[in-house]
Amino acid sequence: MFDFLMYLKVFLIGGTICMLGQILVITTKMTSARILVTFLLLGVILECVGAFEPMKEFAGSGVTVPIMGFGYTLAKGAIIAGEQEGLLGVFVGGLKAAAGGIAVAVTMAFLVSLFFSSKTKK
Numbered sequence: 343m344f345d346f347l348m349y350l351k352v353f354l355i356g357g358t359i360c361m362l363g364q365i366l367v368i369t370t371k372m373t374s375a376r377i378l379v380t381f382l383l384l385g386v387i388l389e390c391v392g393a394f395e396p397m398k399e400f401a402g403s404g405v406t407v408p409i410m411g412f413g414y415t416l417a418k419g420a421i422i423a424g425e426q427e428g429l430l431g432v433f434v435g436g437l438k439a440a441a442g443g444i445a446v447a448v449t450m451a452f453l454v455s456l457f458f459s460s461k462t463k464k
Contacts, residue, residue, distance in 0.1 A: 385413025
């Protein structure tokens, strides 16, 4: 069943997060890399204090698709693996949890690079 309001909510929340990133790009002297790390750490912090899960239930992929979702995945994996495997699990759990997404991103970047060539901005 097509639930228009759910799609609208996901789009508006995800779009708002991305808009906040764009506002940071335009109004501050922060580099794009620092803004990405800020959003990633925000996802980690929200997961550590228990606020990301309620946000995820409300907004769905609106909060998990932006870079905050990657931070959430890393933190959640580290927490679960830490509980199961101890200190070593804390260090490897996040990477285990995010390995699938990282593999897809690297593979797709490689495939796209076969068809397009990069150009330096002037």
